[in-house]
Amino acid sequence: MEFKSITITNFLSYYDVNEIEFAPTTTIFIGQNNTGKSKLFDAINFALYSRVFLTDPTSDGTNGKWISDIKEISTFVVNNHKLNEALAANDDSLKVAVSLLIDNKTSYITVERSIDFKKSTEKFIYATNNFSVTELDKLDGHVIANDVGEAAEDRLSIYFAPSIKDFFLFQGESANRIMQLQKGGNFSRAVKEIARLSVFEDAKDLAESYVGTVHNRITRKQNKNKEQKEQQEKLQFSIETKKHQLEEYDDKKTEADKKVAEYSDKVEKLEDELSQLKEFEDYFKQKKTFEDNMKRIKAELNEANLEKSDIAEDAVFYKIREKIEEFKDFYSKLEEKGEVPPSIFAAEINKALKAELCPICGADLHEGSRGCEYAKSRLPKCDTDKLGSYLRDLNSTFGNANEDIQRIPQNLEKILERKRQLEQKKTRLFKEKEELQGILDNTKINADTEEKKKKADEVSHSLRHYSDLLEKAKLDSSKNEGSIGILNRELQKLRHEFKMLVVDDDDIDDRDKILTIYAEKLKNAMNKLYALAHDTAYNEVQKRANEYYKEMTKENAALVGDIKIDTSTSEIYTVDEQGFRIRNINQGNRISIQLAVIAGILTVAQEQFDQQYPFVTDAPVSTLGGDNKLSTVETMINCFEQSIIIIKDDTSTKNKTNDEIRKLIKESDNVGLAYELSLSKAENISDQYTTYKKIKG
Structure with missing residues (x-):
């Protein structure tokens, strides 16, 4: 799949008809602010997905939002110069259109979307919109498809999956939004689509439905015994109640996880600001030590709990150790007495x-x-001989295990003492946390101006505020996770009771009993299969992301760690060699992480869909500088067969020859085409429009 060219007609800052070609390798667009870079990105999005990014700040503080309603788009999409021209000429109508020509290996696809306007009392108003997808065979030129409207949308979705639109059409400013891992978020939907998780999800749902069908069948055949029917209904009611409660806690945990991600991002940004001040150097050192100690103790506590669980499972044998001793030589004694008949x-x-x-x-x-x-x-x-062999083997096994069983009380006491010591260390750490907060609150800023001091105090206060909110959100998430665990165990127990109740019913035939048992087993198997597919998909994206991240940051003097995609906490971050999270990373590395994950998910998508997507990106490195900026752009060029990079020209007109991106354009064989965007000269702002010139190719 390759973008060949785009034709933009009277769309946003593009006046009249503009035909722009793309190279099969890399095409770079550079320009100053407000020269039409993002409008070019909007044109591609409009053609493929009928959406335009409205840059007006929203109430939630973001820099804008995507608009997909065609009538709302029509209120601001017409080029101002064309609008003034049409009004002056007293035209009856005007048209806005974007046409995208795509090379699809054996065919050419033309995607065209347009909006027609009609004259109405000194202004133009929305009349209608049109959308078509035409596909022509490369060999003989015959029409493979010529679809319009909904049929065109359906055909286009075959080639460009809606779930990954924010990834191959990547807007740097919206990276945080599309990187969210919460259930139902863009990232989760994309992974679900590329890994075909919906297939496993459907299988899981079908298995769950089958369990319900079997249970309903059993219910209809249930005998008239009132007591048993009441018990079954009570169990069924309890199961449904627990399932409803489980959904509520799952929703609460999802909401808490969203807050954790939101507050974590705010805390990291605030810490980035404070880390620039030398007065907080001691605070961040102690904070790192505190976090490392807390992680270590939590890991040791978890390990101790697992050991305790293992001992608790074995403890049942300790209680019946005398019976085991009696049974140990059971069969051999019977053989000696001749009480076992020969086989x-x-x-x-x-x-x-x-x-x-x-x-x-x-x-x-x-x-x-x-x-x-x-x-x-x-x-x-x-099979008496087989039974004898089995019993002798069993005796031998019990004999070997008996020594370990005798040590269970001592082992249990040791692990409990270890847990008590770890809990004491954990309590001391909470005191250290309070002391750490005291350091933050009492740090004096030696700023050269009152304004800087005031700003530092505000950041410090905000950090305290959002840190408290983050701790509360983590606590809410943990509490809900604990409740989910308890409910799952209770639900499992209730379902087992229900299954046993049915199986023990003499009026249910053998076939029904088998269906009841194996329906539950089928459901459990499908759940495990889905979990395996889910984890495999995320692990593959993480693996590819790390490959790209290493390439992007290879010129960094400092080690940057490994990317971690953690679905359990709904976060993407970096870890060091010991697996500890790296805090206070700079903005440049954060952008590199985002781009690496985007590249990772697109690479996996290309393998799964057997489709090479062009990578189109607007302002991907707007906050980067130095080696990170250049190496990131080079990585994008190397990652994809075709990339279209729209990037700000940071240089002044007098020093353009020294700009690293311009130098890359000139020297790289992989950059096939490059354009410089600028604004036309005009007396009025509304009459200015985007112009472009080819600087390579």
Whole structure:
């Protein structure tokens, strides 16, 4: 899949008809602010997904939002110069259109979206909109498809999955939004689509539905016994109640996780600001030590709890150790006394039946005789020798385990003492946390101006505020996670009781009993399969992201760590060699992380869909500088077969030859085309429009 060219007609800052070609490798657009860079990005988005980014700040503090309603788009999308021209000429109508030509290996696809306006009392108003997708065969030029409206949307979605639109059409300023891992977020939807998780999800849902179907069938066949029916209804009601409660806690945890991600981002940004002040150097050192100690103690506590669980499971054998001792030599003693009858092998009985004569007692074994019927009835029971072997093996196993069983009380006491010591350390750490907060609150700023001091105090106060909110959100998430765990165990127990109640019912036939047992097993298997597919998909994206991240930051003097995509906490961050989270990373590395994950998800998507997507990005490195900026752009060029990079020209007109991006454009063989965008000269702002000139290719 390759973008060949785009034709933009009277769309936003683009006046009249503008035909722009793209290179099959990399095309770079550079320009100063407000020269039409983002409007070019909007044009591609408008053609493919009928959306435009409105840059007016929103109530939630973001820099704008995507508008997809075509009538709302029509209120601001017409080029101002064209609008003034049409009004002056007293035209009856005007048209805004974007046409995108795509090379799809064996065919050419033309995607065209337009809005028609009609004259109405000294202004133009929305009349209608049109959308078409035309596909022509490269070999003989015949029309493969010529769809309009909804049919065109359906055809286009085959080639450009809606779930990954924010990734191959990447807007640097909206990176934080599309990187959110919460359930239902852009990132989660994209991974779900590229990993075909919906297939596993459907299988999981079908298995769950099958369990319900089997239970309903059993219910209809249930006997008239009032007591048992009441017990079954009570269990079913309890199951449904627990499921409803589980959904509520899951929603609460999802909401808490969103807040954790939001407050974590704010805390990191505030810490970035404070870390620039030398007065807070001691605070950040102690904070790092505190966090490392807390992680270590939590890990040790978790390990101790797992050991305690293992010992608790074995403790049941300690309680019946005397019975085990009695059973240990059970079979061998019976053998010594001759109380176990010798086994007659099946082969010997079959040999006697064939000869129609018992070699031991001489009984007649002709077909139809009583002797023959008796001999046949003994065939299924010819496994006494197997039973003996099994019992001897079991005795040996019990004998070997007995020594460990005797040590269970001492082992349990040791682990409990270890847990008590760890809990004491954890309590001391909370005191250290309070002392750490005291350092933050009492740090004096030696700023050269009152304004800087005031700003530092405000940042310090905000950090305290958002740190408190973050701790509360984490606590809410943890509490809800604990409640979910408890409810899942209770639900499992109730379902087991329900299953046992049905299986023990004598009026239910064997087939129903088997269906009841295996429906539940099928559901559990599908749940595990979904979890495996889910984790595999995220792990593959993480692996690819780290490859790109290393490439982007290879010129950094400092080590930058590894990217971690943690679905359990809904976060993307970096970790050091010990797996500890790296805090206070600079903005440049943060952008590199985002781009690396974007590149990772697109690479996996390309492999899964067998489709090479062009990578189109607007302002991807607007906050980067130095080696990070150049190496990041180079990585984008190397990552994708075709990339279209729209980037700000940071240089002054007198020093353009020294700009690193311009130098890259000139020297890189992978950059096939490059354009410089600027504004036309005009007396009025409304009459200015985007102009472009080719600077390479």
